[in-house]
Amino acid sequence: MNKLRYSLLPGLFAVAQTLCAQQSPVVLPGFTAYAVPAEQGVRISQRQGVTQWKDSANAVHFYFHTSATGAIKLALQAKSDAPSRLRVSLNGREKIVSIPAKDSFATIPLLETKLKDTGFYTLVLKGLDKQGEVYADIKGLQLEGPATKNIQFNPKPWRRSASVHLGYTPPEGAQVEWFYGEIRVPEGQDKIGTYFMSCGWHRGYFGMQVNGPAERRIIFSVWDAGKEPDDRKLVRYEDQVTMLAKGDSVVAHGFGGEGTGGHSHWVYDWKAGETYRFLMHAVPKGTTTQYTAYFFVPEHNEWKLIASFRAPKDGKYMGRLYSFLENFSFENGWLHRKGYFGNHWVKTPEGQWIELTKARFTNDATARAKDRLDFGGGAENGWFYLWTAGFIPADAKLGDTFERPATGRQPQIELPAF
Template sequence: MIRSGYSLMLLGLLAGAPIARAQQGPVVLPGFTAYAVPEEKGVDVSARNGVVKWTDSANTVNFYFHAAHAGPVKLALQAKSDGPSKIKVSLNGAEKIVSVDNANAYSEIPVLQTRLKKPGFYTVSLKGLEKQGAVYADVKSISLEGAATKDMQFNPKPWRRSASVHLNYSPPEGKDVEWFYGEIKVPEGQDKLGTYFMSCGWHRGYFGMQVNSPTERRIIFSVWDSGKEPDDRAKVRYEDQVTLLAKGDSVVAHGFGGEGTGGHSHWVYNWKAGETYRFLMHAVPAGVNTQYTAYFYVPEHKEWKLIASFRAPKDGKYMSRLYSFLENFSFENGFLYRKGYFGNHWIKTSAGEWIELTKARFSNDATARAKDRLDFGGGSENGMFYLWTAGFLPADAKAGDVFERPALGRQPDIELPKF
């Protein structure tokens, strides 16, 4: 299913996998961690078999790693083909054209040697040149050997999404958060496919906007069921399930699983990069339940739109653990840099007091904590917080960093629809 939050079960399993860090001997970059650039078309990257079905020379096949040390490195290719072929291999400005013989089994092909002059991110690029069979090559892995491989970092897992990054807000102690307001601005060119920009998250759900396909974008609001069922909503008892109470016109709402379970809603809306969008959450506790309602401001209509309202069982409290996040939910383009601005967050208490949230603590997910990816960050600029992920660029933040933005001092002007 299309990603609408954190894939908790799979992330947890992957976080427990061994981390490949070489101190001696060759470093092996698995074929299933490659990316096809500019897009995965005319080539497949299989979680089981690595690079396969490579029929189109329009793409390069790229592998990425981070060198902790300068020094020499030798590169070899583990590959096979269904007919004689030639591919060009590049690293660090050095390149070599190699032949891949017709064979049923993978063989190791020595390629080139180069010297990495400084620590940093590097790219191994493969380009198809000639083929007599159907494919240029099936690539099982790239191996690197030499002094530069000491403490070398790379992704050893088929999880090709980049790290998810978060802003965690801390309202004053003792305040009941009845309303939670926030804004998002995505810079032009940063609205990459498979990205979720989430504005208003709390202990029970999340509310933001996604790029779902070249032709579809969504406003998404979801609330988790009670309990800890990770995948199958059919296993969740009725009394533990979130219940849909209302939804706006043209909003799609249903249950979800596979990342925890709960109630999902979305509205197909062509939001645009460069524009600022407004999000508003409302919480009404009643006994052991809480009703959560999401509103999105539609600038073309100059009015707030109801997305959906859900009743969450076994809750009975106001919103806590407030946060925003930026997530890359597409495997195929997990190499592409993406950035979003998050700002002007406010809460309104049950006593009617508006409080501006000008500080945020940075955190990240299991992919970052396992050091499978090092390219992520966040901070404050242009009066807003920002988050970014992917691109194989040096991180500019670490978990626990606290950012601060200038206070605007103007509480949101909100006139909600009446039903």
């Protein structure tokens, strides 16, 4: 009897573990949700989650990724100032749910379904009708069942998607005086809150950005010396980047918040589907280096000076060359965006042009922490590409190497005389 009883214990223990896992709910905080198609008539904040949801034109979406199949049961931690109704949908199932008037959050059952496949899923909450001011304030989305095993979601209020990079390595011993690159953003991929950066190096970056519905910029920045992360007023004068020149209509000033340094931008209505050209120049002198950025304006068929900065405690040519794609907007961090990066070349002080046809893929802390799994990169149609967001499966991992075919056509550049 004892032997039989003990032989059953491992199986009983495994069953108990499974039941325990099924009974332990997973909660997606309200601040991880997104308002779709736009965060208008609803507010999503770190402290309070989903609040002030007054407009039915915008649904509330929760995204998660499953590594297991099986049953899943959902509930909403919500309250409302007066009775309201929501339409809930997940995995092809829909249900209308009533939200009672309450001063405190209650756990309201939503629906149950069976997930037959692993991957990304979206819970959609749509406001139907309300008797008060809001459809619901939402503290969190509760999930339980076998399908929640190893479930992934972003647990942080940082709702931007992962940043992704391409690292270029010139031949060993080659000094980089000039760095040339091109960007093409496909139509529909130029989402607000996206920075497509072509020419980055150890002291700065140069690319183009979508700042709003009616504003786009060409941006060039150089970091100060030292490690002050936020406030440029704390940076000693001898460690600060100095602006030497800037182009017509270019705005230039200091910056902080992500390191400190000198920033410049030119408001320019660049177009998706067009190819744009970027050129960086480095002139070391003693312990400083002068960095100058030029942008080719296709409408004028000429290169425009963006700005020139002198960087202290440098004295080197450009190193650690890279491009990147960044989503800097929290509100639309669910929107897919993609850019093509290509025809990168460097020129040595001796006048030799070298084409860069290989790139190494890297990503940021958001990706490395597995807060977001939707990012990627590669090479296609003669270009490198990078993408982020959209809650679709990754197609690249940290350290992957991509290669594009060489064109053999070095840049033809005629800079303006000053």
